[in-house]
Amino acid sequence: xxxxxxxxxxxxxxxxxxxxxxxxxxxxxxxxxxxxxxxxxxxxxxxxxxxxxxxxxxxxxxxxxxxxxxxxxxxxxxxxxxxxxxxxxxxxxxxxxxxxxxxxxxxxxxxxxxxxxxxxxxxxxxxxxxxxxxxxxxxxxxxxxxxxxxxxxxxxxxxxxxxxxxxxxxxxxxxxxxxxxxxxxxxxxxxxxxxxxxxxxxxxxxxxxxxxxxxxxxxxxxxxxxxxxxxxxxxxxxxxxxxxxxxxxxxxxxxxxxxxxxxxxxxxxxxxxxxxxxxxxxxxxxxxxxxxxxxxxxxxxxxxxxxxxxxxxxxxxxxxxxxxxxxxxxxxxxxxxxxxxx
Amino acid sequence: xxxxxxxxxxxxxxxxxxxxxxxxxxxxxxxxxxxxxxxxxxxxxxxxxxxxxxxxxxxxxxxxxxxxxxxxxxxxxxxxxxxxxxxxxxxxxxxxxxxxxxxxxxxxxxxxxxxxxxxxxxxxxxxxxxxxxxxxxxxxxxxxxxxxxxxxxxxxxxxxxxxxxxxxxxxxxxxxxxxxxxxxxxxxxxxxxxxxxxxxxxxxxxxxxxxxxxxxxxxxxxxxxxxxxxxxxxxxxxxxxxxxxxxxxxxxxxxxxxxxxxxxxxxxxxxxxxxxxxxxxxxxxxxxxxxxxxxxxxxxxxxxxxxxxxxxxxxxxxxxxxxxxxxxxxxxxxxxxxxxxxxxxxxxxxxxxxxxxxxxxxxxxxxxxxxxxxxxxxxxxxxxxxxxxxxxxxxxxxxxxxxxxxxxxxxxxxxxxxxxxxxxxxxxxxxxxxxxxxxxxxxxxxxxxxxxxxxxxxxxxxxxxxxxxxxxxxxxxxxxxxxxxxxxxxxxxxxxxxxxxxxxxxxxxxxxxxxxxxxxxxxxxxxxxxxxxxxxxxxxxxxxxxxxxxxxxxxxxxxxxxx
Numbered sequence: 001x002x003x004x005x006x007x008x009x010x011x012x013x014x015x016x017x018x019x020x021x022x023x024x025x026x027x028x029x030x031x032x033x034x035x036x037x038x039x040x041x042x043x044x045x046x047x048x049x050x051x052x053x054x055x056x057x058x059x060x061x062x063x064x065x066x067x068x069x070x071x072x073x074x075x076x077x078x079x080x081x082x083x084x085x086x087x088x089x090x091x092x093x094x095x096x097x098x099x100x101x102x103x104x105x106x107x108x109x110x111x112x113x114x115x116x117x118x119x120x121x122x123x124x125x126x127x128x129x130x131x132x133x134x135x136x137x138x139x140x141x142x143x144x145x146x147x148x149x150x151x152x153x154x155x156x157x158x159x160x161x162x163x164x165x166x167x168x169x170x171x172x173x174x175x176x177x178x179x180x181x182x183x184x185x186x187x188x189x190x191x192x193x194x195x196x197x198x199x200x201x202x203x204x205x206x207x208x209x210x211x212x213x214x215x216x217x218x219x220x221x222x223x224x225x226x227x228x229x230x231x232x233x234x235x236x237x238x239x240x241x242x243x244x245x246x247x248x249x250x251x252x253x254x255x256x257x258x259x260x261x262x263x264x265x266x267x268x269x270x271x272x273x274x275x276x277x278x279x280x281x282x283x284x285x286x287x288x289x290x291x292x293x294x295x296x297x298x299x300x301x302x303x304x305x306x307x308x309x310x311x312x313x314x315x316x317x318x319x320x321x322x323x324x325x326x327x328x329x330x331x332x333x334x335x336x337x338x339x340x341x342x
Numbered sequence: 343x344x345x346x347x348x349x350x351x352x353x354x355x356x357x358x359x360x361x362x363x364x365x366x367x368x369x370x371x372x373x374x375x376x377x378x379x380x381x382x383x384x385x386x387x388x389x390x391x392x393x394x395x396x397x398x399x400x401x402x403x404x405x406x407x408x409x410x411x412x413x414x415x416x417x418x419x420x421x422x423x424x425x426x427x428x429x430x431x432x433x434x435x436x437x438x439x440x441x442x443x444x445x446x447x448x449x450x451x452x453x454x455x456x457x458x459x460x461x462x463x464x465x466x467x468x469x470x471x472x473x474x475x476x477x478x479x480x481x482x483x484x485x486x487x488x489x490x491x492x493x494x495x496x497x498x499x500x501x502x503x504x505x506x507x508x509x510x511x512x513x514x515x516x517x518x519x520x521x522x523x524x525x526x527x528x529x530x531x532x533x534x535x536x537x538x539x540x541x542x543x544x545x546x547x548x549x550x551x552x553x554x555x556x557x558x559x560x561x562x563x564x565x566x567x568x569x570x571x572x573x574x575x576x577x578x579x580x581x582x583x584x585x586x587x588x589x590x591x592x593x594x595x596x597x598x599x600x601x602x603x604x605x606x607x608x609x610x611x612x613x614x615x616x617x618x619x620x621x622x623x624x625x626x627x628x629x630x631x632x633x634x635x636x637x638x639x640x641x642x643x644x645x646x647x648x649x650x651x652x653x654x655x656x657x658x659x660x661x662x663x664x665x666x667x668x669x670x671x672x673x674x675x676x677x678x679x680x681x682x683x684x685x686x687x688x689x690x691x692x693x694x695x696x697x698x699x700x701x702x703x704x705x706x707x708x709x710x711x712x713x714x715x716x717x718x719x720x721x722x723x724x725x726x727x728x729x730x731x732x733x734x735x736x737x738x739x740x741x742x743x744x745x746x747x748x749x750x751x752x753x754x755x756x757x758x759x760x761x762x763x764x765x766x767x768x769x770x771x772x773x774x775x776x777x778x779x780x781x782x783x784x785x786x787x788x789x790x791x792x793x794x795x796x797x798x799x800x801x802x803x804x805x806x807x808x809x810x811x812x813x814x815x816x817x818x819x820x821x822x823x824x825x826x827x828x829x830x831x832x833x834x835x836x837x838x839x840x841x842x843x844x845x846x847x848x849x850x851x852x853x854x855x856x857x858x859x860x861x862x863x864x865x866x867x868x869x870x871x872x873x874x875x876x877x878x879x880x881x882x883x884x885x886x887x888x889x890x891x892x893x894x895x896x897x898x899x900x901x902x903x904x905x
Contacts, residue, residue: 182622188626188628286614
């Protein structure tokens with residue numbers, strides 16, 4: 001009984017120490033700070049979106065009900081949708097609901113939460129697929145190209161990259177459709193539901209390639225330039241070569257790793273731009289994702305749906321950039337967040 | 343390898359890939375058999391074959407967007423006619439050559455004053471839930487369409503029946519449903535509509551409208567709010583799976599009243615994002631039918647691979663002039679616009695002269711079609727220049743607007759270019775539907791000057807017909823002329839087609855002589871199908887009710903080996 005308080009104290013102390021270690025982690029503090037900083041960003045993004053949707057010259061209820069709708073029916077639907085309230089009131093109401101986990105109701109009457117729950121996984125899967133394929137291929141091609149600057153691989157990669165940079169995703173999408181769906185019948189033109197790995201690759205490969213080709217081109221050129229610079233200018237490369245490290249190993253283990261920073265930065269910055277690509281490509285391939293929903297929502301002046309999707313994309317962008325920052329530290333032990341450089 | 347060699351190799355690879363991609367035909371595609379360029383399929387005259395299934399592609403911008411399949415709750419209106427006719431059938435169908443075909447109804451009669459319509463219904467028909475289709479079922483559907491549910495969804499059809507008055511001081515949106523006595527059941531299979539004004543267009547107004555689709559009252563009660571996802575009708579097909587805005591699968595109704603119909607076992611309606619995507623999907627044999635193709639180049643390209651059915655348009659594009667405000671409250675300014683417009687070259691350059699020109703609110707697929715109207719001011723640049731000077735049109739910038747769809751926007755831009763060459767200044771603007779409605783309604787209808795629109799329907803008294811664009815009571819009209827209102831009212835009020843057409847001819851001439859708005863061409867998108875598919879609206883032309891025809895899916899068959 002006497003020892004009990006002591007044991008209790010020790011227990012408290014251990015837990016407190018662990019808690020202190022965790023909360024004292026510089027990386028975690030960075031994560032916390034960035035997440036806190038994301039709150040005004042998200043509010044700003046949703047506010048601007050709400051303001052733009054409200055400023056559009058339209059009558060949502062009339063658009064839904066059509067030309068023949070009586071003025072009383074239009075007024076009633078506007079009231080039901082809360083569109084007869086002042087802008088600030090509507091935004092505040094939406095914001096409070098979001099904090100309670102309720103993203104509202106679409107103008108067609110379904111829950112935005114439900115719509116997003118169905119369609120977000122498909123879009124995130126598509127974008128992740130496009131991103132992973134483009135990054136992996138870019139790393140391979142850039143490394144091969146940088147191994148022998150101005151060699152045949154380097155020049156071919158330049159041609160392919162220029163094509164990727166100068167071809168709009170929707171044009172490339174139709175080229176893919178003609179070759180791989182119409183001619184070869186390897187993949188469908190119109191995507192079906194994604195129910196497992198098989199249907200995922202069958203339905204999303206062409207859309208992912210259409211989105212990923214442009215990214216691949218950017219990443220390849222960027223990474224190739226960085227690797228070449230590392231190989232030609234950095235002392236540690238000379239040292240490694242002088243120590244007899246195999247050239248291939250120097251390239252992949254030393255130069256490549258140290259060339260990844262710009263690539264990671266660009267990947268983080270590109271996440272926002274993927275929204276537009278997803279909207280266009282999903283429409284072409286009829287992928288049932290939130291990019292498709294976004295265009296439908298804009299056409300229908302469906303503010304709750306557009307707001308919900310914008311929020312998701314803003315969240316993905318913020319989190320993606322945070323992950324990019326954390327990846328810097330993982331790649332370079334010299335970077336330690338929260339510590340002085342001195 | 344030099345840089346030049348590498349670039350050449352890359353370019354050659356790209357050219358080869360593109361050439362392979364762009365070469366015509368596709369051996370793997372059953373639908374890609376080249377034809378002789380004719381738009382008529384070799385199999386179009388073959389006997390229908392029972393069985394098989396097809397996928398029908400629907401544009402996401404029109405027919406491919408739906409939320410509910412409950413007629414009264416349906417906000418998409420005629421856009422979802424394919425699904426509705428497959429599930430519910432129709433009371434009356436608009437057949438080839440404009441023939442009225444009784445489907446779930448067997449006939450109709452008008453009273454001598456054209457106010458009362460008596461409709462007889464087909465006996466022995468059952469909904470797919472086994473309950474009987476009869477006059478009571480039609481009555482409960484129509485009261486629902488004309489009642490609070492239909493009104494709430496903006497579906498209050500323009501029936502000329504007596505309505506209940508909402509109590510004074512009622513909040514906006516209070517329903518004003520039809521009086522129960524406006525429709526009476528006079529027998530198990532007879533129903534009577536009592537109108538408050540003569541209306542000889544009643545049956546024509548049913549086409550493509552919600553009251554033409556009858557749902558099972560028992561299922562409506564049983565399913566409640568979920569009826570729109572699990573609809574029950576007495577049509578040729580019943581719903582197998584339904585994913586709104588994406589895919590609807592319907593299978594053959596084994597108890598369908600018409601022996602031997604439907605021919606097909608299953609139809610999959612699949613949403614597609616664009617004409618281009620639909621065309622590629624058809625080449626890949628992922629779809630056998632695509633409805634409402636409007637891209638001229640793809641229609642031309644489709645003729646090498648598929649059957650292209652050019653349906654008969656009924657809804658001409660016209661230029662609405664707002665006679666309530668300057669500059670078009672001046673008849674000389676209006677006449678100047680008529681004289682400054684030569685639409686034939688526009689039609690040729692934009693649409694390859696696919697669509698016929700017209701000078702009135704009717705098209706070749708509709709009743710009372712009159713291509714040339716007496717007194718219509720034709721293209722006359724010399725006169726146009728004089729009138730522009732006299733009316734002061736050269737001193738103002740004309741505000742020209744339209745709806746944000748490509749056909750309308752291209753027509754508007756071409757008109758503006760033509761007018762600018764003759765000395766007019768034009769400010770163009772286009773809006774989505776809601777913005778367009780706001781533009782019409784702003785400032786009590788006095789903010790807009792001119793709009794490129796469509797005016798017309800199979801029956802000018804139906805849909806977005808002539809009254810919608812040219813009568814005083816419509817908020818979407820620029821004309822406020824009691825004499826024209828009377829002419830159009832008399833045309834609607836007769837049951838005799840010749841009498842009706844006589845009044846419509848007078849109205850068309852009256853519009854022309856007063857320069858109320860020039861008419862241009864009758865647009866109707868094409869239906870594309872792979873060889874082997876056969877049916878009205880796909881291999882034989884049908885009249886469009888408003889913009890597109892209603893395909894009777896029970897008459898469509900598919901024989902892949904017959905291609």
